[in-house]
Amino acid sequence: MDDLRYGTRDKRGNWSPNQALDIAPFWRGKFGELGPWLLGYVWPHNTVFMLVTLAYWYLVLPSWDTMKTITAGWVLLLLAVNAAGIFVMYGSVELFYYTRRKQGTRFKYNPKFPDDQPSDMFWFKSQNIDNFLRTFLLSIPIWTMIEVFTLWCFANGYSNWQTSDTSWPWLLTLIVLVPAIHEIHFFCGHWLLHQGPLYKWIHAIHHNSNNPSPWSSMSMHPVESSFFFSEMMWHLILFSHPFIALFQLTGTAYGAIVGHIGFDKLELTEEGAMDSHAYTHYLHHKYFEVNYGGDGLIPLDKWFGTWHDGTKESDELMKERFRRKKERLKAAQQAGQPETSVSQQN
Numbered sequence: 001m002d003d004l005r006y007g008t009r010d011k012r013g014n015w016s017p018n019q020a021l022d023i024a025p026f027w028r029g030k031f032g033e034l035g036p037w038l039l040g041y042v043w044p045h046n047t048v049f050m051l052v053t054l055a056y057w058y059l060v061l062p063s064w065d066t067m068k069t070i071t072a073g074w075v076l077l078l079l080a081v082n083a084a085g086i087f088v089m090y091g092s093v094e095l096f097y098y099t100r101r102k103q104g105t106r107f108k109y110n111p112k113f114p115d116d117q118p119s120d121m122f123w124f125k126s127q128n129i130d131n132f133l134r135t136f137l138l139s140i141p142i143w144t145m146i147e148v149f150t151l152w153c154f155a156n157g158y159s160n161w162q163t164s165d166t167s168w169p170w171l172l173t174l175i176v177l178v179p180a181i182h183e184i185h186f187f188c189g190h191w192l193l194h195q196g197p198l199y200k201w202i203h204a205i206h207h208n209s210n211n212p213s214p215w216s217s218m219s220m221h222p223v224e225s226s227f228f229f230s231e232m233m234w235h236l237i238l239f240s241h242p243f244i245a246l247f248q249l250t251g252t253a254y255g256a257i258v259g260h261i262g263f264d265k266l267e268l269t270e271e272g273a274m275d276s277h278a279y280t281h282y283l284h285h286k287y288f289e290v291n292y293g294g295d296g297l298i299p300l301d302k303w304f305g306t307w308h309d310g311t312k313e314s315d316e317l318m319k320e321r322f323r324r325k326k327e328r329l330k331a332a333q334q335a336g337q338p339e340t341s342v343s344q345q346n
């Protein structure tokens with residue numbers, strides 16, 4: 001496919017889509033766009049997450065009686081399935097688009113591949129090895145621990161478990177709201193991780209990959225992983241159901257790849273391609289202090305002035321915001337210093 005029909009490439013080879021990112025149409029009063037938007041909401045990402053959740057529910061989870069007690073058997077089973085699932089899903093995208101490079105750099109935002117860019121920032125100087133090891137040694141075990149704890153709480157009655165017989169209208173509504181819960185949880189924690197020392201101590205590890213690839217998705221400090229996967233636990237407080245809690249977690253874990261695919265479209269056939277929805281979070285990795293949330297289902301970035309839609313206008317607004325922040329920091333620094341040192345500086 002000709003990616004220049006859909007976007008432009010600058011002198012350095014960075015590709016950007018022609019179409020600006022947009023928040024969900026109901027926030028803009030564009031109810032006529034609801035049809036196509038709803039289709040994109042359901043297919044393919046959320047349908048895949050629902051199918052994965054159903055597979056866990058019917059094929060992986062042991063009985064509620066078994067889950068009343070935490071034992072090695074079912075914990076290790078969940079750990080193995082989680083690791084295998086991520087290996088297959090993330091690994092396939094990595095294998096076809098990054099190792100074999102089946103579509104070259106077509107639709108790739110950054111023309112460089114992490115494999116070709118050794119750096120001291122990473123374990124073994126390799127973004128791929130570093131990100132892979134952090135995923136499998138840290139993030140997947142933390143994900144499993146949170147999953148086990150939440151299921152154990154449900155099994156022992158430490159929740160507000162609603163039965164589908166009587167509460168099905170509410171539970172159906174809650175299923176539809178799962179991606180919105182994710183956006184609010186992710187935005188708040190992610191924004192916090194960008195503040196002061198929290199960034200330096202914790203979140204900088206994830207941002208080492210400023211040209212992210214699939215293995216970057218779960219490459220995080222353990223504190224960040226704990227926050228990231230803990231959104232499943234909202235369903236212990238909400239009037240909810242363990243299946244919905246599991247759907248929440250599946251969307252978080254298997255969905256983490258979405259923002260880190262690095263390509264705008266994944267070519268599947270000669271003329272057919274799948275939209276990745278990766279650009280919002282790619283811009284976050286590129287510019288750091290924009291797009292803390294997701295695609296604008298709940299447009300918190302828009303409301304708090306950190307939304308970047310990929311256009312030149314957004315670029316200008318961002319630069320102006322950075323300039324004002326720098327001035328504020330400089331003024332605060334000068335106000336906090338003894339007069340002599342300020343005058344020495346001047």
Ligand SMILES: [Zn+2]
Pocket residue numbers: 206212217259260281285
């Ligand atoms: Zn990221």
Ligand SMILES: [Zn+2]
Pocket residue numbers: 190194203207284288
């Ligand atoms: Zn960040």
